[in-house]
Amino acid sequence: MLMKSIAAGLAGTALLATVAFAQNPTATTDKAPAATTATTTTTTASGQWRTSKMDGIKVYNDANENIGSINDLLMDKSGNVKIAVIGVGGFLGLGEHLVAVPYEKLKFVNEAVAYTGAGTNPGAKPAATTTTGAATGTDNKPATTTTTATSSSKWYPDHAVFNASKDELKNMPEFKYSE
Numbered sequence: 001m002l003m004k005s006i007a008a009g010l011a012g013t014a015l016l017a018t019v020a021f022a023q024n025p026t027a028t029t030d031k032a033p034a035a036t037t038a039t040t041t042t043t044t045a046s047g048q049w050r051t052s053k054m055d056g057i058k059v060y061n062d063a064n065e066n067i068g069s070i071n072d073l074l075m076d077k078s079g080n081v082k083i084a085v086i087g088v089g090g091f092l093g094l095g096e097h098l099v100a101v102p103y104e105k106l107k108f109v110n111e112a113v114a115y116t117g118a119g120t121n122p123g124a125k126p127a128a129t130t131t132t133g134a135a136t137g138t139d140n141k142p143a144t145t146t147t148t149a150t151s152s153s154k155w156y157p158d159h160a161v162f163n164a165s166k167d168e169l170k171n172m173p174e175f176k177y178s179e
Helices: 002-022 149-153 164-169
Strands: 058-060 066-075 081-088 097-102 107-109 130-132 160-163
Touching: 066 097, 066 164, 081 107, 097 164
Parallel strands: 058 160
Antiparallel strands: 058 066, 066 081, 081 097, 107 130, 107 160
């Protein structure tokens, strides 16, 4: 009985699909083609960062110690980023302490973190390409920047630097999203 129902359903579907494909749309030739008034312009955003890519960027202190990662960016009504919400501690988001820091206090670096451990790598490049956090002015140009072709093409910086230790961030008041 089940096989007969499935076969009947498939036959009905095939019949309806055949009728739908057999219909030809009627073409009207008495109308002139619609004029398009939209102008397409190409804009480039070279050297700009995507906010969607900023989520999760690691934050280091001046001693190159990982102190957290950016969880969110908060902006004012004019679109200027004012606060970076940094997640400190925790494991896979559990037990993480969120703190809000002024965005202009972050320094963004396009180069990878230079290792400064006991067995230093003599060929390691220092983290020299930086942009201050106040890179979101009305002109959309970074306040202080030195960019390279590879860093501007990936749409986000390598990491951020904030002058605090992990313990200092954990002792800051916890940031809560108000409802």
